[in-house]
Amino acid sequence: MSEHEVKNLEAIFDARIARDEKIEPKDWMPEKYRQTHIRQISQHAHSEIVGMLPEGNWITRAPSLKRKVALLAKIQDEAGHGLYLYSACETLGVSREELYDQLHSGKAKYSSIFNYPTLTWADMGAIGWLVDGAAIINQVPLTTTSFGPYARAMVRVCKEESFHQRQGFQIMMTLAEGTPEQKEMAQDALNRWWFPALMMLGPTDDASVHTEQSMKWKLKRKTNDELRQQFVDQTVPQAHMIGLTIPDPTLKFNEETKHYEFGELDWDEFWQVVKGHGPCNKERISARKNAWDNGKWVRDAAMAYAEKQANKEVKQAI
Amino acid sequence: MKNWPLWEVFIRSKNGLEHRHCGSLHASDATMALENARDVYTRRMEGVSIWVVPSAQITASNPHDSAELFDPAKDKAYRHPTFYELPDELKHM
Amino acid sequence: MNNNLIQYIYGIADNSLILGQRLGELCGHGPSLETDIAMTNISLDLFGQVRSYFQYAAKLIGGDATEDTIAFLRKEREYKNVLLVEQPNQDFAYSITRQFLFDVYHLLVLEELQNSKDETLSAIAKKSIKEVSYHTRFSSDWIRRLGDGTEESHNKIQTAINDLWIFTDELFHQTDADKAMVAEGIGVDVTLLKGTYFKKVNEILEEATLEIPTIEYFQKGGKQGIHSEHMGYLLAQMQYMQLAYPNMNW
Numbered sequence: 168m169s170e171h172e173v174k175n176l177e178a179i180f181d182a183r184i185a186r187d188e189k190i191e192p193k194d195w196m197p198e199k200y201r202q203t204h205i206r207q208i209s210q211h212a213h214s215e216i217v218g219m220l221p222e223g224n225w226i227t228r229a230p231s232l233k234r235k236v237a238l239l240a241k242i243q244d245e246a247g248h249g250l251y252l253y254s255a256c257e258t259l260g261v262s263r264e265e266l267y268d269q270l271h272s273g274k275a276k277y278s279s280i281f282n283y284p285t286l287t288w289a290d291m292g293a294i295g296w297l298v299d300g301a302a303i304i305n306q307v308p309l310t311t312t313s314f315g316p317y318a319r320a321m322v323r324v325c326k327e328e329s330f331h332q333r334q335g336f337q338i339m340m341t342l343a344e345g346t347p348e349q350k351e352m353a354q355d356a357l358n359r360w361w362f363p364a365l366m367m368l369g370p371t372d373d374a375s376v377h378t379e380q381s382m383k384w385k386l387k388r389k390t391n392d393e394l395r396q397q398f399v400d401q402t403v404p405q406a407h408m409i410g411l412t413i414p415d416p417t418l419k420f421n422e423e424t425k426h427y428e429f430g431e432l433d434w435d436e437f438w439q440v441v442k443g444h445g446p447c448n449k450e451r452i453s454a455r456k457n458a459w460d461n462g463k464w465v466r467d468a469a470m471a472y473a474e475k476q477a478n479k480e481v482k483q484a485i
Numbered sequence: 486m487k488n489w490p491l492w493e494v495f496i497r498s499k500n501g502l503e504h505r506h507c508g509s510l511h512a513s514d515a516t517m518a519l520e521n522a523r524d525v526y527t528r529r530m531e532g533v534s535i536w537v538v539p540s541a542q543i544t545a546s547n548p549h550d551s552a553e554l555f556d557p558a559k560d561k562a563y564r565h566p567t568f569y570e571l572p573d574e575l576k577h578m
Numbered sequence: 579m580n581n582n583l584i585q586y587i588y589g590i591a592d593n594s595l596i597l598g599q600r601l602g603e604l605c606g607h608g609p610s611l612e613t614d615i616a617m618t619n620i621s622l623d624l625f626g627q628v629r630s631y632f633q634y635a636a637k638l639i640g641g642d643a644t645e646d647t648i649a650f651l652r653k654e655r656e657y658k659n660v661l662l663v664e665q666p667n668q669d670f671a672y673s674i675t676r677q678f679l680f681d682v683y684h685l686l687v688l689e690e691l692q693n694s695k696d697e698t699l700s701a702i703a704k705k706s707i708k709e710v711s712y713h714t715r716f717s718s719d720w721i722r723r724l725g726d727g728t729e730e731s732h733n734k735i736q737t738a739i740n741d742l743w744i745f746t747d748e749l750f751h752q753t754d755a756d757k758a759m760v761a762e763g764i765g766v767d768v769t770l771l772k773g774t775y776f777k778k779v780n781e782i783l784e785e786a787t788l789e790i791p792t793i794e795y796f797q798k799g800g801k802q803g804i805h806s807e808h809m810g811y812l813l814a815q816m817q818y819m820q821l822a823y824p825n826m827n828w
Binding site for chain 1: 599602603605606607608609610611612613614615618619621622625626628629632645646649650669670722723724726727728730731734815816818819820823826827828
């Protein structure tokens with residue numbers, strides 16, 4: 168294909184997206200579109216399955232049967248969401264195994280917030296309330312993104328995820344209304360998760376490299392800073408409602424803009440964690456890698472069994 | 486050893502409705518694919534019946550052929566009831 | 579208060595509680611995402627059953643008893659689960675074998691329990707049968723796959739079967755509470771299930787090209803509250819919050 172022909176196809180492609188048409192896997196697409204989608208969808212999938220680990224840390228210690236089943240069901244949903252997203256990614260011609268290899272080798276990124284440790288039960292509340300809350304803000308616009316399989320996966324994810332944030336907030340609310348010790352546990356969790364949650368919405372707009380292109384492809388509908396502001400505006404009143412204090416002494420409501428103004432975020436720490444130096448980066452990757460490596464003989468056995476059964480059927484047919 | 490192949494999952498949400506594609510998953514054989522589909526895609530009472538098909542077995546039309554496959558139907562308005570203008574007095578037809 | 583009935587409920591429900599807890603440990607660490615989701619479903623089914631049983635027991639006990647005080651605040655000796663279900667997740671072969679050896683038993687018990695004169699137990703059994711039928715199908719399929727898969731998987735699952743076999747005989751022991759409940763037409767006489775159980779288990783093992791262990795010495799004690807050393811650690815985790823922060827709502 169000549170350069171001119173490619174330019175022409177790209178113009179048609181861009182026009183389709185501008186008209187809100189969906190792109191399906193077998194449609195022609197610019198190589199950059201394919202690569203960007205593989206990167207973003209797989210990062211998203213990795214975040215779901217790595218995100219299972221910090222919460223999984225509390226399944227065996229959940230304080231009541233009701234909380235235990237809710238937590239288990241939530242983490243199970245995350246496995247499901249990872250599965251939907253890997254499947255969407257696979258329509259672009261890359262296998263789940265290749266994507267796992269990228270995760271295990273450290274080549275692929277995932278949401279850096281999951282590199283923080285879950286130290287108390289209140290962290291289950293904080294994660295549901297703040298981390299899932301921030302995730303929803305990111306995810307809802309993706310239900311109308313341009314790539315069909317991604318958009319469909321996100322519709323399913325968002326539908327299922329609606330209980331996750333409520334589950335987390337209710338844990339926090341119960342703690343905040345409980346004994347002084349419980350309230351302190353809730354406040355401590357909020358203190359530790361607040362800033363990582365804000366940073367989860369991505370680098371500031373001036374430092375974000377992908378925004379413009381992603382906007383055009385409807386992988387993004389709002390900038391990181393806009394999303395962050397939306398998150399702060401919606402979350403601060405929720406904290407006040409249950410009597411918890413946002414750990415930001417500079418936080419104040421601007422009557423004119425009707426927005427909360429908040430303090431500087433520690434981006435050095437953010438980039439350190441992204442680069443692999445967070446408190447739990449090593450544990451998270453090795454847990455994923457162990458699960459995969461230790462499962463190899465199981466997956467191989469299932470394939471060997473399937474092949475034997477198929478051969479038996481062929482022989483019977485003859 | 487080969488990886489578990491990909492399967493497409495179709496779910497009937499209730500009797501009377503058709504099976505609809507709802508996603509895909511990995512499984513080593515058809516039995517496992519059905520069980521996995523049940524565990525992955527019907528956790529919230531989404532279905533009463535499941536079909537699974539190896540993704541490799543699906544033959545799909547090529548988007549390059551879309552023009553010749555689908556455009557010719559566009560100017561056949563006479564296949565639709567609204568093509569035939571009838572007097573208003575005729576209420577049901 | 580019918581103490582025998584309460585003890586009988588513990589005997590049944592603690593199996594689901596402890597096995598559910600063991601399965602919960604695996605969430606996020608399975609050999610594939612699909613398997614992970616499937617085994618979490620089993621765990622959720624078991625905890626659902628536990629809650630029904632313990633809510634009933636709490637009503638019988640009265641006072642401040644709740645499903646959670648029963649689940650989390652008993653001493654080790656007061657848990658009446660069989661030794662089999664508390665065995666640790668050494669690898670996938672052990673987890674599946676433990677599941678399989680329990681599922682076949684669990685289903686037989688529930689099929690009888692649905693005829694119980696106790697309406698609540700009968701209703702719980704009827705609901706649980708559907709779940710446990712699926713568990714049995716899932717674990718039997720995996721026994722076949724691993725047994726008749728690769729040489730490595732065959733050896734691993736055979737080792738797990740051999741190691742866990744010693745816990746199968748206890749499934750058919752009766753406590754005094756069990757006997758009293760059988761006499762009242764409430765409980766299931768598990769001694770009558772033994773023949774069917776081994777017939778079913780052996781059938782699957784044969785299909786899976788596995789050898790049926792010939793072991794003459796079996797372990798017992800769980801039903802009397804005398805557990806393996808693993809149990810204390812399992813409870814230490816499970817009870818952690820309730821013990822560290824007593825008398826709070828969560």
